[in-house]
Amino acid sequence: MTSNLLARFSGRALMALCALAMASAPVHAETLEIHGSNTIGATLAPMLVEGFLAGQAGQPVTRRGTGEANEQILTGQRANTAVQALVAAHGSSTGFRALDAGAADIWASSRPAKPSEVDRMAGRADLRDLTSEHVIAIxxxxxxxxxxxxxxxxxxxxxxxxxxxxxxxxxxxxxxxxxxxxxxxxxxxxxxxxxxxxxxxxxxxxxxxxxxxxxxxxxxxxxxxxxxxxxxxxxxxxxxxxxxxxxxxxxxxxxxxxLTVASEDYPLARRLYMYTAGNQTPVLAREFIEFVLGEDGQAIVSESGFVSQNPMAVKPELDGQTPDTFRRLTANYQRLTVNFRFSEGRTKLDNKAQRDLRRVAEYLAQTNQSTDDVLLIGFADQQSNELRAQMISELRALSVRKALSDLGVGDIAYTGYGHYMPVGTAGGDTGQQRNGRVEVWVRGL
Missing domain, CATH: 3.40.190.10 (Periplasmic binding protein-like II)
Known part of the structure; x- marks a missing residue:
């Protein structure tokens, strides 16, 4: 990506970069290009790059503009190698075009990839696969x-x-x-x-x-x-x-x-993404993504003003519509700020859920809580009858229980609550996706 990066410099900035390179010990340089969403690129992406580079070498990271609005260059070191990272924040669609053209290592997007974009990239990577689609914040x-x-x-x-x-x-x-x-x-x-x-x-x-x-x-x-x-x-x-x-x-x-945003119960909650070209992703970009998805990267997400995916236990304020049976069920519990979600009528976990399973397992280990302290509550989207809704809600909770068990988190109590307590409209895709969920509750610490 070096030629793409240098092409964006004004003459004065290019001279400054050359002077920096001549004055520095490292001979080789690595580049990282992140194109796309202004929501991500204005503040969050530069903070994540800075945290990543600072953690690599313990050296200060510098920032400068490129002469173009909504663009930043961050310069730091990784081992004995200089790194220059460009963050260009001109909108999610511009990021896809840059990734598709091979002009970006990472596409920052404040929406999921469109079917047409998935199809266009199909020859190089599956943008819906866990190796390409990365939910970095809510x-x-x-x-x-x-x-x-x-x-x-x-x-x-x-x-x-x-x-x-x-x-x-x-x-x-x-x-x-x-x-x-x-x-x-x-x-x-x-x-x-x-x-x-x-x-x-x-x-x-x-x-x-x-x-x-x-x-x-x-x-x-x-x-x-x-x-x-x-x-x-x-x-x-x-x-x-x-x-x-x-x-x-x-x-x-x-x-x-x-709570409402991290759990995606809030009607206008959305996921923020970084997309990469699967197995063709350069090593530097891959390591950066792993940092972003990890605990330290998610702490930076929270610091930036967005909502981290690191689980927290919160005592929710239940509204007047909450059934007494649910109040009694959760009376001695707090709710984790993570939901496992499913598409309508399905029990297959999505890419975010795969990461969240590990986060929940790590949270339980860090807080020294046993599986006896955890309760999974499944919910269904609106169904034609209560029996079917109950079955789907229980199967969803069971699927999360099994996935956690595969990670070494033993048998967890679970139950289903049918299609009651919806958080969205039952008749729309977004409402169905938010209603079909598994909540995680832990005993109060």
Whole structure:
């Protein structure tokens, strides 16, 4: 990737890099290129690269711009070798094009790979395989308004109608009598793709009056200054704006926080990805990905403002709709900030779940908890009858129990709760995927 990297330097920056190379002991240099999502590339990816390089040699890591907006060069050492890493954050789709063209080692994306992208890369790598698809963090798509706005929550349906221009005045949703102004990410953004998929769907189209942004932070800053504004951004870019609680169907309205986002119960939670070219991935990029997915990398994820995948035990606030039977079942337990999720009617664990199994096993070992302290509770998406829902929920819990047993975590108690306590709309793909889950509960420490 060296020629691609150097081509991005201005003349002055290139001279500075040459001077640095001549003054340094290492003769050879390695390069790492990360292209794609602004959500990931603005802050998180540079922090991860810095943590990775600092841990390799214990030497300071320098940062500089390339002369292009939303691009950074990080320079450090690995063993006795200089490393230059480029982070170019121009949108998730640009990252795929760079990976496909061989101009990037890693594609940073705030959405999953599209079927067309999977097909295009099929000759080189399977983007859906564990060797290529890496969930690096969980983000909550925060719906933002001015701090003085009296509105505190909206349903996804109402939010869609607002951004489609069908609801144009705040007074129609319990706010002041003033016209609503819309702020949205641009078309190259994975944040926009997520909003379009989870909120607008196939029914609504964004109102053309919406102001569009390449940057999450700039969008949030402008919304925070506009009493009539509403926008959406990644959770790490809330800044001075007010965050609304969001409801999906009959499920309770939730604000994005550590538990609701990490467990993906929050309706607008999303996974952040890094994609690589499977077995063709360079060694440096492979080692970087392993660092990102590990405990130290996930600690940096948390520090950056996103939600780490390192499990934590939390005592959740159960709402008034929670059945008494469930309250009694979990009375002496705390919930881990991880859910094992399944597609509709299925019991096969996805790529994130494969990593989470190891994280749960490591958490239990670190906290000295026995398998007697753990309870797995399975849930089903909406089914035609209660018996089928109960069977699916129990099979899902059993599949997680078996997978943990394969990792040396002995027999764990499990139960199924059918299709009760949904966290999303039963009739949509995203709701079904969030309802079909296994929660992990541990006895209070």
């Amino acid at each position: 983000d909550g798509l925060a719906v933002l308004v001015n701090p003085g706005n009296p509105v505190n929550q909206l349903s996804i349906e109402t939010l869609a109608r607002i951004f489609a221009g069908e609801i144009r005045n705040w007074s129609d949703v319990g706010g002041k009598d003033q016209a609503i102004r819309l702020y949205a990410r641009d078309d190259r953004s994975g944040t926009w793709d997520t909003f379009q998929s989870l909120v607008l769907g196939k029914t609504y189209t964004l109102d053309p009056t919406a102001q569009r942004y390449e940057s999450n932070d700039q969008l949030s800053d402008d919304v925070s200054r506009d009493p009539a504004g509403i926008g959406f951004a990644g959770l790490a870019s809330v800044r001075n704006s007010k965050v609304l609680a969001i409801s999906d169907g009959q499920a309770p309205a939730l604000k994005p926080n550590q």
